[in-house]
Amino acid sequence: MKLFSCQYCQQPLLFENTICERCGHQLGYLPERSTLSAVEADGSNWIALADRGESYRFCANWEREGCNWLVRTKEDEQFCRACRHNRTIPDISDPAQHLRWQKIETAKRRLIYTLINIGVPLPTSASGDPEPLVFDFLSDPRDPSIGRKVMTGHDNGVITLSLAEADDAARETLRVSMKEPYRTLLGHFRHEVGHYYWDKLVRDGGEIDSCREAFGDESEDYETALKKYYERGAPAGWRESFISAYATSHPWEDFAETFAHFLHMIDTLETARAFGLSLKPKLGDAVMLAGVDFDPHDVQDIDHLINEWLPLTFAVNNINRSMGQPDLYPFVLSPMVIEKLKYVSRLVHRRSTAVGDAPAQFEGREVRDAV
DSSP: OEEEEEETTTEEEEEEEOOOTTTOEEEEEETTTTTTEEEEETEEEEEEEEEOOOOOEOOOTTTSSSSOOOEESSOOOOTTGGGGGGEEETTTTSHHHHHHHHHHHHHHHHHHHHHHHTTTOOOOOOGGOOOOOEEEOOOOOOGGGGGGOOOOOOEEEEEEEEEGGGHHHHHHHHHHTTTOOOOOHHHHHHHHHHHHIIIIIIIIITTTHHHHHHOOOOTHHHHHHHHHHHHHSSSSTGGOOOOOSSGGHHHHHHHHHHHHHHHHHHHHHHHHTTOOOEEOOOTTOOOOOOOSSSGGOOOHHHHHHHHHHHHHHHHHHHHHHHOOOOOSSSOOOOHHHHHHHHHHHHHHHHHTTTTOOOOOOOOOOOOOOOO
């Protein structure tokens, strides 16, 4: 993620900031310009100081305290480029659900930021695409006897995210019980869109044979494979071939986990670049030099990313340990996992411009609230 600064007072800003703490200006994100801008009221609309030639309004979810992205007033849109993908949101009249929804939206906007910048297709329900990218954010039924718990997952373009994942304590309990080294809202989003882009870039892109060579035969019965995984766990020696234990369950999960990891690397390396981080430790003959002086969204050579990634993650893990915290990056990149990352990188860069992305539109209806 980039760093930003207030156009009025030059205060450094983070992507999630909504108010400049120095000058008090409202802030809005301009996805077309990939920048966070101070804004000033202009009647019922807003002028962005980063783009004074346009008139803007905030996303309709701004009034719900759920978004700070801007939409050009000349566009016939209520929602921003990120929120047009929402199909269902929870009952935000409940303060607890409202807070969890806000956390989900924060993670979602960071996901959409990266997807826009790597250039993959982002069709909405109004685009005419037969399989648009759609989000359902659902809460478990208040009475467990009249409904099933919400399961996070992907199905034909619809990504369902359980509101319970935005409860930090509940999510950590699940992480420990499932013996996962990493479980976050952003991680869920990146994993589930991995399934979506398997459909878009592999299935629809004519890449099934090449993907099978890298990840295995996805025609293996999915439900049977998951049942076997949850009964027996990952096979011995799985780290030699897979980025996570869950990736061993089925080739679809292996692809989704690897795709998510690719997005982890892109966003983290961009952040390192924004801060001008460089590494030059004194380790005798060991080579641990790193300095991200490139835009990772544009790099097609995964080896170039990994050469910077490994020293960076080694450093941040040691910093975390110095604070008594677990490793920030609890993964190992084996040679076979690196080959899978190379495949995902080639697929994204090859298909991002080849697969048509219909203009992002919205159907003009309100996003429905799920009670």
